[in-house]
Amino acid sequence: MFRIVNKRELNSMVTLLEIEAPFVAKKAQAGQFIIFRVDEFSERVPLTIADYDREKGTVTIIFQKVGLSTKLLAAKEIGDSIQDFVGPLGVATEYDGMKKVAVVGGGVGCAIAYPQAKALHELGVEVDVIAGFRNKDIVILEDEMRAVATNYYLMTDDGTQGEKGFVTDKLKSLIEAGNNYDAVIAIGPIPMMKFVSLTTKPFGIKTIVSLNPIMIDGTGMCGGCRVTVGGKIKFACVDGPDFDGHEVDFDELMNRNSIYKAREAELTETHICRMDKLANELIK
Amino acid sequence: MANMSLEKIKMPEQAPDVRNKNFEEVALGYTAEMAVEEAQRCLSCKHKPCVSGCPVNVRIPEFIAEVAKGDFMAAYKVITSTNALPAVCGRVCPQESQCESKCVRGIKGEAVAIGRLERFVADWYMKNCDEMPEKPASNGKKVAVIGSGPSSLACAGDLAKQGYEVTMFEAFHKAGGVLVYGIPEFRLPKGIVQKEIDKLSALGVNIMTNMVIGKVLSIDEIIEDMGFDAVFVGTGAGLPSFMGIPGEALVGVYSANEYLTRINLMKAYLSEYDTPIRNSKAVAVVGGGNVAMDAARCAKRMGAEHVYIVYRRSEKEMPARLEEIHHAKEEGIEFHLLRNPVKILDNGNGQVCGIECLKMELGEPDASGRRSPVPVEGSNYVIDVDTVVMSIGTSPNPLIRSTTKGLETNRKGCLVVNEETNQTTREGVYAGGDAVTGAATVILAMGAGKKAATAIDEYLKQK
Numbered sequence: 001m002f003r004i005v006n007k008r009e010l011n012s013m014v015t016l017l018e019i020e021a022p023f024v025a026k027k028a029q030a031g032q033f034i035i036f037r038v039d040e041f042s043e044r045v046p047l048t049i050a051d052y053d054r055e056k057g058t059v060t061i062i063f064q065k066v067g068l069s070t071k072l073l074a075a076k077e078i079g080d081s082i083q084d085f086v087g088p089l090g091v092a093t094e095y096d097g098m099k100k101v102a103v104v105g106g107g108v109g110c111a112i113a114y115p116q117a118k119a120l121h122e123l124g125v126e127v128d129v130i131a132g133f134r135n136k137d138i139v140i141l142e143d144e145m146r147a148v149a150t151n152y153y154l155m156t157d158d159g160t161q162g163e164k165g166f167v168t169d170k171l172k173s174l175i176e177a178g179n180n181y182d183a184v185i186a187i188g189p190i191p192m193m194k195f196v197s198l199t200t201k202p203f204g205i206k207t208i209v210s211l212n213p214i215m216i217d218g219t220g221m222c223g224g225c226r227v228t229v230g231g232k233i234k235f236a237c238v239d240g241p242d243f244d245g246h247e248v249d250f251d252e253l254m255n256r257n258s259i260y261k262a263r264e265a266e267l268t269e270t271h272i273c274r275m276d277k278l279a280n281e282l283i284k
Numbered sequence: 285m286a287n288m289s290l291e292k293i294k295m296p297e298q299a300p301d302v303r304n305k306n307f308e309e310v311a312l313g314y315t316a317e318m319a320v321e322e323a324q325r326c327l328s329c330k331h332k333p334c335v336s337g338c339p340v341n342v343r344i345p346e347f348i349a350e351v352a353k354g355d356f357m358a359a360y361k362v363i364t365s366t367n368a369l370p371a372v373c374g375r376v377c378p379q380e381s382q383c384e385s386k387c388v389r390g391i392k393g394e395a396v397a398i399g400r401l402e403r404f405v406a407d408w409y410m411k412n413c414d415e416m417p418e419k420p421a422s423n424g425k426k427v428a429v430i431g432s433g434p435s436s437l438a439c440a441g442d443l444a445k446q447g448y449e450v451t452m453f454e455a456f457h458k459a460g461g462v463l464v465y466g467i468p469e470f471r472l473p474k475g476i477v478q479k480e481i482d483k484l485s486a487l488g489v490n491i492m493t494n495m496v497i498g499k500v501l502s503i504d505e506i507i508e509d510m511g512f513d514a515v516f517v518g519t520g521a522g523l524p525s526f527m528g529i530p531g532e533a534l535v536g537v538y539s540a541n542e543y544l545t546r547i548n549l550m551k552a553y554l555s556e557y558d559t560p561i562r563n564s565k566a567v568a569v570v571g572g573g574n575v576a577m578d579a580a581r582c583a584k585r586m587g588a589e590h591v592y593i594v595y596r597r598s599e600k601e602m603p604a605r606l607e608e609i610h611h612a613k614e615e616g617i618e619f620h621l622l623r624n625p626v627k628i629l630d631n632g633n634g635q636v637c638g639i640e641c642l643k644m645e646l647g648e649p650d651a652s653g654r655r656s657p658v659p660v661e662g663s664n665y666v667i668d669v670d671t672v673v674m675s676i677g678t679s680p681n682p683l684i685r686s687t688t689k690g691l692e693t694n695r696k697g698c699l700v701v702n703e704e705t706n707q708t709t710r711e712g713v714y715a716g717g718d719a720v721t722g723a724a725t726v727i728l729a730m731g732a733g734k735k736a737a738t739a740i741d742e743y744l745k746q747k
Contacts, residue, residue, distance in 0.1 A: 023500045037457055041557045044457070044550070068558055084457040086494035216550070219455050219496055220681055221522035222542035228533055233526060238683070252533050255634035259535045260560040 001081035002036075005058055010140040014064050014108050015074040016050070022057030024087045030119040031093030031210065031242050034059065035218045037084035038072040045069045046215055048112040048187075048241065049088060059087070062111030062140070089218040090241045093208065095119065098182045100126040102174065103149075104167050104196050106188020107133055112210060113187045114141050114148075121148035128179065129153065130170045132188070136161035167192065168199045181205050186245060190254045197245030207245035211236045213257055227253050287324035290393030295400055304584045304615035307469045307553055311375075316354070319404040323351035325389060326396045333386035334398060339731035340367045344383055344398055351401055360409045363402060368441045369434065369730060371410060371476045374403025376467060377727045378605050410479065416486040423447035425744050428512040429489075430497045430684065433461020434726045435717030436518035437480060438733030439740075444487035446741055451512070452484070453495040458549060461520055462718075463726070465549040466541070468578050470585070474548075498683035503691075503713060513747065514712045514740045517699065518733060521678045521718035527570070531628025532674070536562055536636030540571070540579045540675035547582050564671035566590040568639045570625055571675030572602035577609060579673045580617045591617050592667055596624040596644050601654045620667065622646070622657060628672055638666045680719050688713075698722050705739035706732055714740055 006018035024034060033048045045067075051060035065071045076082060093116060095101075101120050105113030110131050120127045129149040133139050135158045146152045153170050154162025163170065167188075175181065183206040186196035193209040200207045213236050215225035220238040227236050230247035234240065296312040297303070303310050314322065326348040334344040343362050350359035363370045379385075379399035387395035425448050429440045432454040440450045458464055460477045485491060495501065497519075506512050524539035526532050543561075546552045550559035567583040569576050572595035583591045593612070595602060598621050602609060613619070623641040631637035643663035650656040680697045692700040692709040699708050699715040706714050716732030718724055 023495070027500055043558050043560070084494050086455070086457070086496060087500070089496065089499060216542060216545050217456060219499075219522070219683060221524070222545055223524040223526065223539035224542045226526070226533065233528075233532075249533075252634075255535060256533060258634070259562065 001083065002085040003081045004076055004078055005056075006060075007076075007078050010062065010111075011138045013138065014062060014111070014140055016060060016062045016111075017073070017076070018053075018058045018060045019082070019085055020057060021059045021085045021087075024059050024085065025052045025054050025057045028052040028059055028088040029092035030115040032088035032090045033212075033218070033241060034061065034085055034087030034089065035215075036061070036069075036073065036082060036086075038069060038076070039083050042072060042083070043069045044084070044216055044218075046089070046212060046218060046237075048210060048212065049115065050111045051115055051118075059085075062108065064108040086218065089237060091239070093119070093185070093210075093242050095123055095125065098123075098125050100128075100179070100181055102128045102130060102171060102179070102181045102184045104130045104171060104184060104186040104188070104192075105132070105145075106167060106186075106192040107138065108140070109188030109192070110141050110145070113185065114144055116185050116187070117145060118148045126150045128174065128181075130155065130167045130174075132156070132167035132192070133161075134158070166195075168195050171196060172199050175200070175203050175205070183208060184245075185210075190250055190257070193245060193248075194250035197248070197250075201246050208242050209245040209248060210241050211243060211248065211253060212241065213253060214259065227256075286327055287321060289325060292325075292394045292397040292400070293318045293322040295397075300611075300614035300616070303470065304581070307585055309473055310470050310611060313407055314400055314404040316356070316404075316408070319351055319356075319401055320354055322397050323348045323401060326352070327388055329388055333388065334383040334396075337383040337386040339382070339727045340734060342367050342383075342402070347405065348396065348398070348401060351405060356405055356408045357413070359405045363405060367730070368438055368734075369480055370402050371406035372434070372463060372472060372480065373727055373730070374399050374401075374406055375472050375476075376725075378725060380606060382727070410476070414479070417445075417483055419486065419488040420445060420447045422449055422488070425449065425514075426451070426510075426512045427514045427516065427740060427744075428453065428506045428510075429516045429518065430503075431455075431461055431518040431520060431717075431719070432459035432481070432491065433463060433518060433520050433717060433729065435719075435729035435733035435736075436461065436516065437484065438730040439516045439518065439714075439716065439737045440484055440489050440733075441487065442734055442737035443740060444484065444489045448741075448744075449488065449490075451490040451492060453497050453501075454491065454493045455496045456549065457493050459491050459493060461518075465545045466575065466578070468544070468548050468582055470581070471578065496683065498687040503684065503688040507712065513744055514714065516733070516736050516740065517684055517708070517713065517715040517719055518717045518729070519681055519684055519719045521680045521698075521723045523679045523681050524674065525677045525679065526674055527625065527676060529625060529627055531630060531636070534628055534630055534636045535634055536564075536670055537628060537672045537674065538562075540569070540575045540673050541678065543579050543673045544575070544582065547586065553586060561586065562671050564588045566592075566667075566669040567671040567673060568592045568594050568625075568667055568669045569673045569675055570594045570639075571677075572597065572604055573675065573677075574604045574608055576673075576675035577604045577612045577617075579675050581612055581615055583671070583673070584615055584617060588671070590669070592620050592669065593617055594620045594623050594625055594639065594641060594667070596622065596657045597654060598622055598646060624657065624659065625672075626664065629666065636670055636672055638668050639672055640664055640666050678718075678723050680722065684719075696722055705743075706736035707739060707743075712743065
């Protein structure tokens with residue numbers, strides 16, 4: 001069993017849990033993920049690691065309540081335990097040769113963009129963070145991001161906080177203003193990652209996306225997380241979760257992630273529709 | 285006087301049209317009377333050909349003689365002196381190509397039902413006098429066993445009995461490996477596997493689930509930082525293969541591993557579990573092995589109206605056990621033989637709506653000695669299905685070999701071991717089961733685990 005030692009509601013939909021998992025904490029690196037299972041009857045669900053404390057032996061996860069399992073997890077309180085917590089899985093993000101990087105986070109994706117920004121900052125890399133949210137009520141991790149970012153740009157769809165517009169607008173203007181990014185790391189909803197990749201492609205900027213397909217074991221055994229990257233089948237659990245955004249077949253991934261959609265909340269659905277709108281605008 | 289009946293005593297079974305709607309065990313097992321009567325068919329041959337057909341050399345005529353006398357306890361002791369998992373082996377061993385294939389009674393008529401008798405004895409013991417073993421005094425030496433499938437269970441059990449402090453690392457949340465995620469409940473009840481695991485715990489084996497070795501710990505850390513004196517790698521062959529045909533990324537295409545894991549380990553067939561699985565009406569399972577039969581029979585039990593086996597050779601070449609093919613047919617699985625999928629069709633919404641196959645003919649024998657299938661040009665046709673399960677084989681997981689220095693593998697990714705000792709190319713690190721052989725049988729894996737346990741014991745005694 002894995003005990004919850006800290007809990008914070010970051011907004012009405014997003015929860016932070018700090019969980020005692022000394023073996024995982026000892027090895028975790030930015031970009032890797034864990035799989036949790038709340039109790040004997042629950043699904044196994046992958047979540048990217050948001051933070052870790054090797055001395056305390058804890059791992060922090062930040063997640064949105066979108067389905068049954070995440071709702072069950074969010075209902076746990078400090079002192080409660082969950083059945084299973086396995087990791088660190090996947091390959092850690094590679095930062096070789098990066099001097100200046102734009103980290104783009106969308107919604108709850110900021111939870112995973114944050115450890116990337118932090119790791120880069122600690123390596124002495126110049127980090128511009130672009131964080132996007134629907135509105136001011138769901139902004140998360142602003143203080144944490146500001147602490148590690150050289151520049152922090154907050155975007156909201158409705159302009160209720162920060163600048164009005166999408167992360168891709170900001171990214172494009174920063175690139176056009178002459179910022180020479182060695183890489184862009186984009187983490188958020190699939191459509192966001194797709195359009196960040198489309199935005200950077202004409203500029204030839206290396207773009208890393210972190211994929212979160214459906215999976216069971218996280219060790220390469222089920223093949224459920226297979227994604228097409230550069231025309232080849234890859235298993236996100238062992239070959240990823242980071243991939244070259246210019247090579248990923250995002251539409252296929254979106255389709256594959258829809259398999260158990262009927263069981264999930266409509267929330268994600270409305271979000272995807274909104275991103276479709278963004279898509280159309282970008283293509284124009 | 286031996287019972288000279290040419291046929292085995294029939295195994296009582298659930299009726300096909302009943303069992304294909306539930307997950308309870310298909311074969312119900314012999315009664316004591318049936319077992320005694322079947323045991324009397326054994327001629328107690330002096331040269332014991334059957335024993336040579338058993339990968340763990342169970343002293344078959346000896347245990348059968350005890351069954352014939354009605355001394356089931358004595359029979360159990362004979363079996364378990366060389367086989368730690370008789371309830372498992374009695375159910376899933378391919379006896380027809382092992383012990384029973386050597387049986388003299390098989391020359392004219394059917395072989396003695398060695399497997400059924402083994403199962404009877406194991407079940408009898410479990411029901412009547414199942415006591416937990418006691419933890420032996422520790423010899424102070426620590427062995428790490430990676431994986432918890434058949435080879436690891438056998439290795440851990442043998443070492444624990446000799447006083448080694450064994451820690452078993454399992455990546456999943458439950459121990460048992462392929463016995464719990466792969467083989468379905470109706471062929472191997474999970475309660476039986478759990479009992480074997482409980483016995484290991486009683487022997488003092490420390491079972492750590494949720495530990496993906498190669499990620500959370502490396503083999504070097506296990507040896508150097510955690511002070512283990514030897515390591516056994518029994519991580520199986522879990523990496524699923526796909527065909528590389530168009531449409532394999534559509535919603536509704538599973539690997540057999542994923543499909544079976546959702547059903548067996550994650551209990552998608554029980555309503556109290558949250559595990560999602562596709563609600564399929566028609567399923568094509570591609571492949572002809574035991575795993576394909578398991579997947580097809582699971583699909584039927586999950587409520588699919590039509591379940592097809594699509595296999596590129598003929599029934600004769602199928603690697604599945606005859607009994608499994610027979611059971612599958614009885615349960616209404618439809619066989620499309622000499623058919624090879626070329627494409628999985630999209631319903632327009634990214635979901636499977638059919639599988640396009642090509643008819644095949646048998647040509648010359650290939651390297652495996654089986655006649656290789658040759659496509660018949662222009663013979664394409666479509667089977668309407670909403671789900672496809674790919675069951676065309678697996679290969680060993682690269683996690684350990686890619687994170688451990690000095691472990692040699694062959695070109696298929698299997699660990700290279702010394703055949704006498706099962707030691708890998710690294711001192712103190714042993715391996716066995718599918719991780720070494722590629723996908724094979726439970727009993728071969730068990731045999732390898734036992735062999736490694738003996739070698740580890742010798743190595744650590746000298747150390």
